[in-house]
Amino acid sequence: MVAPRGRVVCFGEAMFRTCQERVTPGGSEYNVACALGQLGVTTSWVSALPIIESDIDNVARKSNVHLEIVRSEGVVGTYLVDQSKEIVDYDRKNSVFANLDPKDFDWRKLLTGARWLVVSGITPLLGHGPRSSWASALTFAELDGTLIALDLNHRPALGTIDELWSIIRPRIRMFHIVVLSSESLSIIAEREGFGRPTTYAENIQALADLPRKFLIPHLCCTFKRPESQGRQMRWSVVAHAFGIDTTENDAVNHLPVEYLGGGDAWLAGFIDALSEHGHGPVSPLIGAMRGDLLAALSQNTFGDVSIVTREELDEYESRRVWDSNQKQRKLCI
Numbered sequence: 001m002v003a004p005r006g007r008v009v010c011f012g013e014a015m016f017r018t019c020q021e022r023v024t025p026g027g028s029e030y031n032v033a034c035a036l037g038q039l040g041v042t043t044s045w046v047s048a049l050p051i052i053e054s055d056i057d058n059v060a061r062k063s064n065v066h067l068e069i070v071r072s073e074g075v076v077g078t079y080l081v082d083q084s085k086e087i088v089d090y091d092r093k094n095s096v097f098a099n100l101d102p103k104d105f106d107w108r109k110l111l112t113g114a115r116w117l118v119v120s121g122i123t124p125l126l127g128h129g130p131r132s133s134w135a136s137a138l139t140f141a142e143l144d145g146t147l148i149a150l151d152l153n154h155r156p157a158l159g160t161i162d163e164l165w166s167i168i169r170p171r172i173r174m175f176h177i178v179v180l181s182s183e184s185l186s187i188i189a190e191r192e193g194f195g196r197p198t199t200y201a202e203n204i205q206a207l208a209d210l211p212r213k214f215l216i217p218h219l220c221c222t223f224k225r226p227e228s229q230g231r232q233m234r235w236s237v238v239a240h241a242f243g244i245d246t247t248e249n250d251a252v253n254h255l256p257v258e259y260l261g262g263g264d265a266w267l268a269g270f271i272d273a274l275s276e277h278g279h280g281p282v283s284p285l286i287g288a289m290r291g292d293l294l295a296a297l298s299q300n301t302f303g304d305v306s307i308v309t310r311e312e313l314d315e316y317e318s319r320r321v322w323d324s325n326q327k328q329r330k331l332c333i
Contacts, residue, residue, distance in 0.1 A: 009068075009146075011046040012047065013048075014097075024305070026304030026305060034059065036268045037060070039272055039309070044110075051072065070105065071096075074094070075095060077095035083259065098126045105137070111146055116271055120150065121150065121167075148176055180219070189203075189206035192209075222235075223248075235251035238288050246288075252331050252333060257302055258300075258303065
């Protein structure tokens with residue numbers, strides 16, 4: 001089957017997650033692809049998997065994701081989640097994806113007609129094959145005019161932030177969207193000579209400084225804080241060519257049952273908005289608000305993969321109520 005044009009192409013691994021004695025699929029770029037597919041966005045997921053199909057394939061197909069898979073003998077990586085301690089233990093050294101052959105991916109063909117390429121900082125730290133394939137994907141995307149979104153998604157078990165930044169930094173101007181955690185933002189800002197941010201305000205200033213240095217169209221950072229009775233407040237900040245937009249006054253208050261997968265859903269929502277899907281072209285602020293909402297809704301259900309449909313997202317977006325006294329649009333889900 002020929003991949004549809006104008007699609008979002010996500011490249012990265014998928015793994016089997018065990019949590020509360022339940023086994024479900026997950027993976028950064030895989031989660032983005034499934035979240036977008038659920039919204040009706042034409043999406044492809046490029047990866048390497050074992051010959052025998054599994055729930056990784058089934059869940060992606062049910063999410064309307066077009067699969068571009070290289071298959072070989074081997075196994076899928078796994079990760080064990082302890083929700084109470086918020087600890088994740090990964091085992092991916094012998095996975096098919098970690099040992100893929102970069103010659104198996106024809107990136108010119110895989111990216112033909114693509115609108116976006118989504119990657120993360122996980123892939124280049126998984127080994128020579130994944131890193132080489134990741135670099136090739138970026139090169140062909142840039143040559144073909146495909147916009148590139150990067151979620152840095154630093155995993156300390158794979159390498160240091162300095163090692164990852166040394167890979168990302170020479171290519172930073174290739175990315176149209178870069179998503180950083182507040183922790184990664186602080187470290188990178190210090191490495192780039194802006195000083196180590198120690199407060200929220202200093203983090204926001206660092207978020208403004210970095211795009212001016214590297215000409216990043218959209219540099220994004222998501223935030224969350226615990227509220228009473230197990231609830232959580234989620235918002236985000238986006239630095240772009242015209243300044244900074246923050247959804248702090250438009251934060252989503254929700255009761256998460258899942259602490260993983262929110263960042264992937266946020267990126268899917270932001271890309272969806274910037275891609276003119278749903279309600280037409282929007283500002284980065286509206287895109288960030290959609291990302292916040294999709295992330296919150298995704299975390300309100302078990303598992304890493306979002307099951308939020310376009311209809312559900314539209315319904316919740318329509319529920320925002322303007323509070324003139326507090327000067328914010330409240331949304332509690």
